[in-house]
Amino acid sequence: MSKREWDTPVREPWNPLIYQCLKAIDRHMAAYLATGNTWHAIKAQELRRYVAELKDWIFLQEDR
DSSP states (O other): OOHHHHSOTTTGGGHHHHHHHHHHHHHHHHHHHHHOOHHHHHHHHHHHHHHHHHHHHHHHHHTO
16 A cells, blocks of 8 residues: 555544654653553553554544
């Protein structure tokens, strides 16, 4: 699939938010690995769930 197929009019406005969430996941995991504070691991998992749900919702919107 080409880049253009992934950048649909429905998906395009959500891409920056998804990108920032993925960066936040990375930051939380780095903090978890550095400190052992499980709060960061939990927040990373919550963000993963949110991104997955958002991508599912986007897919449903594109299918309309």
